[in-house]
Amino acid sequence: MIWLSLVTFVLMPLTVAELSHCCPWIADKLVVFASTKVPASAREEQLAQWQGDIDTVPGQLLKVLKATSILLRSPAAGRAIASAIQRDSRPVHTTEPKPSRARSLNSYNDRLRLQQIGVAIDQQLTPLEKMVFLAVRVDRMSCDTLGQQFSPPLSAQKVQNIVAGSVVKIHNSLRDLESDTE
């Protein structure tokens, strides 16, 4: 009973007080170990950053918890730094700007008379494809502009794909209609 009292009321509080005094030292050691995951060229700076941030954390145990979290994510930080260093050291290649890939829909309008065949192929088109043709109307419009008529906006490439797919369906429907009428 005496031993139990000794442990409970003397040793345990002393141990807890001792550990709490050691917590900043433990946190510092954890952060130093975390910095070993970072490339050598950036190690010192990253360690200084982590130490500076840990110093602002209030309390004792909280420092250890934050330092543990930094240690667990330090491989990711190391990879991000290595990637940044690799990118900085790569020679910069300049290229000529590519011409815009946006195309006007006028050529399709001239060939297929979209509005006049709307009823015949209405069932072939998906709701999104119908919206694309509704948006274009008879205007001459680039795929970029057409994509901006939507919320969220569609990319020019997506609009091109929708139009191309729709044109194939329309063309096939027309061919079927023509063969039926012959």
Next chain:
Amino acid sequence: MGITRRTHSLIAVLKKLLECPDGDHYGLELAARARINPGSVYPILIRLESEGWVTSHWEDIDESAEHRRRRKYYRLTGLGCSAAERELISWENRFKQPALRPEAAAL
């Protein structure tokens, strides 16, 4: 653009940076405000800095007088501000089905 992995943590950090675009923030402060894992904020800030979305600078203090080591602060750049706004809009729209804008449908 080099930031190809868009995660909840990245978006949370960008939101907090945009709340105070002219202010200086340090790593753990951002992690606390964005409610993300403290260790996760540093890879994010490193990637943002390598892309030019944020700039960093060291605090100018007397370490012995302040009884702490200096901190590294991050600030959003102009490029980062516009890019972050685009990222947030893109993130919010990622699950939306496209629909015609009202002004386009009305004509």
